Amino acid sequence: MTLAIGRLFVLALLGLAMTACGQDMSPRPRFVSIDGDRGPLTASPSPKSAGVIVAAAEGGSNEDKGDAYFIEFRSRYALSYGHSYVVFGRANKAVEMIDPEVAGLHPASYNASVYMLGHVLPVPAETGASDGDLEEPYRSASWRIMVSEPKYQEVVAYIRKLQANSPVWDARFYNCNAFAAEVARFMGYKTPPILLRPQQFMTKLREMNTSPG
Numbered sequence: 420m421t422l423a424i425g426r427l428f429v430l431a432l433l434g435l436a437m438t439a440c441g442q443d444m445s446p447r448p449r450f451v452s453i454d455g456d457r458g459p460l461t462a463s464p465s466p467k468s469a470g471v472i473v474a475a476a477e478g479g480s481n482e483d484k485g486d487a488y489f490i491e492f493r494s495r496y497a498l499s500y501g502h503s504y505v506v507f508g509r510a511n512k513a514v515e516m517i518d519p520e521v522a523g524l525h526p527a528s529y530n531a532s533v534y535m536l537g538h539v540l541p542v543p544a545e546t547g548a549s550d551g552d553l554e555e556p557y558r559s560a561s562w563r564i565m566v567s568e569p570k571y572q573e574v575v576a577y578i579r580k581l582q583a584n585s586p587v588w589d590a591r592f593y594n595c596n597a598f599a600a601e602v603a604r605f606m607g608y609k610t611p612p613i614l615l616r617p618q619q620f621m622t623k624l625r626e627m628n629t630s631p632g
Contacts, residue, residue, distance in 0.1 A: 443496060443618045447560040450625055451514065454564045454606075462562065462629035486511055488571035490606065491563040492599055492624055494617035495551055499534070501559060503595045503617035504552060505602050507575060510565070521548035522578045524598035526588050541587035546598070560621040562629075564606070577605045596620045603628075 448464035491506040504523025508516055526533050527543040536542055551557040566574070581601055588594060596617060600610040603624060611623035 441616050441619065443501060443559055443616060446558055447618070447622060449558075450562045450629075452562065452564045452629055454566045454570065460564075460629045461631065462625055486517060487565055488568055489516075489563050489565050490571065490574050490602070491561055492603065492621055493552075493561040494559045494621040495554075495557040496559050496618075497551070497557075501617035502549065502552075503599045503620055504549075505578065505599055506553070506561075507571070507578065510563075514563075516553075519553065521552045522546055522582055522598075522602075523549065523552065524585055524588055524593070524595050525549050537588050538590040541589040541593070544585060544588035546582035546585050559618040560625075562621060562625040574602065574606060578602055599624075 450462040450464050452460045452462045454460060486509045489507065489510050492503070493506050494501055494503045502523065502525060504521055506516070506519050506521050508519035510516055524544050524546055526537055527545045528534075533542050581598065585593070585598060591614075594613060596613040596615065599620070600613060603610050608624065608628045611620055611627060613620070615623065
């Protein structure tokens with residue numbers, strides 16, 4: 420039994436090495452797009468006027484407050500190869516998040532052996548926030564899409580359904596990138612391979628679906 424477990428962890432380490440190939444870059448700019456169903460999306464790394472971004476989001480019911488709705492695809496640095504997830508909520512005129520929520524797939528345990536095992540076998544998963552998800556020093560890439568309130572509610576309902584039906588994490592077949600990719604595809608976007616490093620995945624996701632702002 421001990422020998423079998425040892426072999427299993429060797430395989431886990433090999434899987435980790437293959438998945439983690441490459442190297443993360445410095446933090447990418449915080450890209451923002453407006454999904455108004457008016458053709459190809461553009462992505463701006465630094466909007467000249469944050470208020471314009473909010474005002475251009477269609478159908479917001481919080482105009483008096485100056486709020487708008489967003490779905491953000493984000494990655495962060497970690498001791499491993501990183502983590503990808505979705506942040507969603509409202510933003511004010513300064514494009515600051517108001518009570519954001521996080522949805523992302525990750526092992527239910529912080530035990531390193533469980534994480535390693537997840538590279539050869541499915542392990543129990545959680546689908547909420549994890550340490551560092553909303554901390555700016557850990558953000559490695561992000562793409563925020565401003566959406567109308569009806570579309571926001573539609574996407575959030577799908578995210579809730581996805582959370583309720585994602586009981587396991589598997590680094591090879593259903594990892595954090597795969598979870599984020601399902602949300603992106605539901606929104607009508609093309610998605611890159613799920614075995615990229617999270618920062619690479621989020622960068623490619625934006626590039627595949629936008630033209631320069």
